[in-house]
Amino acid sequence: MRDALLDLWADELNEALVTDLSPQTVEMIAAAASTTATSAVTAMTTPALAIAEGAGLATTGIAGLSTAAKVVVTTLALMAGTGVAAVTGALPDPIQSWIAGVVEEIGIDLPTPDEQTLPGAPADQIPLPGLPLEGDEIPIPDLPGDSIPELTGASTPGPGMPLDPPILPDLPADRTFTIPTVPTDGDADAPVPAPTLPGVTLPDDPLTPPTLP
Amino acid sequence: MPISDHRVELPATIEARHGERMQTRRSQLSPEFVRPDLLDRARRGDGEAWSQIVRSLGPKVQGYARGKGIVDAEDVVQDVFTAAARGIGGFEGEWHAFRSWIFSIAYRQIVNRYRSPSRHDGSLPRTLVDENHLGPDQEVVIREMASEAVAALGVLSEVERDVVLLRVLAGLDTAEVAKAVGKGEGNVRVIQSRALGKVRAELGRRGYMMEEVQP
Numbered sequence: 255m256r257d258a259l260l261d262l263w264a265d266e267l268n269e270a271l272v273t274d275l276s277p278q279t280v281e282m283i284a285a286a287a288s289t290t291a292t293s294a295v296t297a298m299t300t301p302a303l304a305i306a307e308g309a310g311l312a313t314t315g316i317a318g319l320s321t322a323a324k325v326v327v328t329t330l331a332l333m334a335g336t337g338v339a340a341v342t343g344a345l346p347d348p349i350q351s352w353i354a355g356v357v358e359e360i361g362i363d364l365p366t367p368d369e370q371t372l373p374g375a376p377a378d379q380i381p382l383p384g385l386p387l388e389g390d391e392i393p394i395p396d397l398p399g400d401s402i403p404e405l406t407g408a409s410t411p412g413p414g415m416p417l418d419p420p421i422l423p424d425l426p427a428d429r430t431f432t433i434p435t436v437p438t439d440g441d442a443d444a445p446v447p448a449p450t451l452p453g454v455t456l457p458d459d460p461l462t463p464p465t466l467p
Numbered sequence: 468m469p470i471s472d473h474r475v476e477l478p479a480t481i482e483a484r485h486g487e488r489m490q491t492r493r494s495q496l497s498p499e500f501v502r503p504d505l506l507d508r509a510r511r512g513d514g515e516a517w518s519q520i521v522r523s524l525g526p527k528v529q530g531y532a533r534g535k536g537i538v539d540a541e542d543v544v545q546d547v548f549t550a551a552a553r554g555i556g557g558f559e560g561e562w563h564a565f566r567s568w569i570f571s572i573a574y575r576q577i578v579n580r581y582r583s584p585s586r587h588d589g590s591l592p593r594t595l596v597d598e599n600h601l602g603p604d605q606e607v608v609i610r611e612m613a614s615e616a617v618a619a620l621g622v623l624s625e626v627e628r629d630v631v632l633l634r635v636l637a638g639l640d641t642a643e644v645a646k647a648v649g650k651g652e653g654n655v656r657v658i659q660s661r662a663l664g665k666v667r668a669e670l671g672r673r674g675y676m677m678e679e680v681q682p
Contacts, residue, residue, distance in 0.1 A: 260663055263670055264635045266616035271530035272636060275544070280525065283545050284517035290552035292512030 506565055510555050521548055524566060527637050528573045534620060534632045535577050543580065547573045570637045571647035574629065615675050622669045627662035630655055 275283075354363075455465040508516035525544050532540035550572050551558075558568060620628055626648070633644045645655040 257663075257667065259670055259675070260667060263616050263619065263666065263675065267534070267620075267635055268530070270614070270617050271533045272526045273529070275521065275525045275529065275541075279541060279544075280518055280521045283521045283525065283548050284514055286545065287509075287517040287521070287548045287552035288512045288514040290549050291509060291517070291555055294553050294556050295510065295512060 506555070506558075506562070509552075512552075517548070517552070524569050528569065530636045531570065531573055531632050532577055534617075534636065535625075535628060537577060537580055543573065543576055546576050550576070566637075567639055567643040567647065570633055570639060570643075574633070574647045615670075615673060619666050619669045619673070619675070622665045623662050626650075627658055627665070630658045631662045631666070634659060 453466075457463075457465070505516050505519060509520060521544075525548070528547050529540045529544045532543040537543055547569060551569055554572075558565065560568070620631070623631060629648055630644055633639045633647060634641075639647065641652050641655050641659070644659075645652045648655070650658075
């Protein structure tokens, strides 16, 4: 339902607030907008325009070209794209090799497939000292008494929640661990003796693995 | 002096002139007055196309800024159309959508100005009337009426004023206003209803043209 009072008020509000811009103001704002729009269009299309102008497209458009000219323009565009891919080494290996060989004749060095490595990556695997090489067998010593008991049917644990406490294996008597004595305040600088395991010899060189029984 | 005292003395020439001007403004914004290639030409940076756009929408944008109490309303117009020119390459749509887009830009520009205290004084604008060809008495009458209409905006909150001005001045529909101010359509309807209720109460309190609308 229309409200006559509000309609009158709206008309008066328009009358009070909306006034025509002066012709000078309109022209000034329009000129600024026109320049901005032109700059925006130019910024978006400059690379394409540069190629098109070189091919005479700026005034005629691609539709106005002959078939031969279209082929030339398309080839140029493809070559431009291929060139970028070749510089970055992104082409398939045979094509990359061929292009690298061709441009090497004129002194341009492009990456070949066999030298495409990530910067800083080693050319081959370098084993760290002391680590076994690939293919080496690593013996696992048998430890007496270390067996994992099987669960009995009596305990039926739920998913991830054992009902009974786990059964730990008994350690053999000769594998006891001696806790070293902690030095008192009076000889705090005294060296802490290393723990000893029966049958285990710790070498002086920390890099040499200990001898197991 | 109450506005009703002047109303009976309002010359018929002013009434007629007011009607003509409103008709001219409506026609300037009507899609049938816009050439189909106007926006395409504007995208290409055609100066004449931009002149037509600024002439059509600039006064409304300026009025919206004035209604929001912006001191440099003309600068808002400049900034709005410069921003529009920068983004028109990505704009898709016809004149109606373009008009709505322009006012959404204006809304953001004005919100940004409100963050800068020096760019607005927070008060309602002075009464602004076209004073050409009016005698001193007629000018007073027009000023009085306009100041009453503008003063009624003072009862509205900022968001209510946005919604009312975009509806009344810019002529946007509810969906367009909702898009411009970043709110839901239902929310805008509630705000508009509440705002117009406040305006009506304020106009009644001021005795604004009451004898004109009595049955």
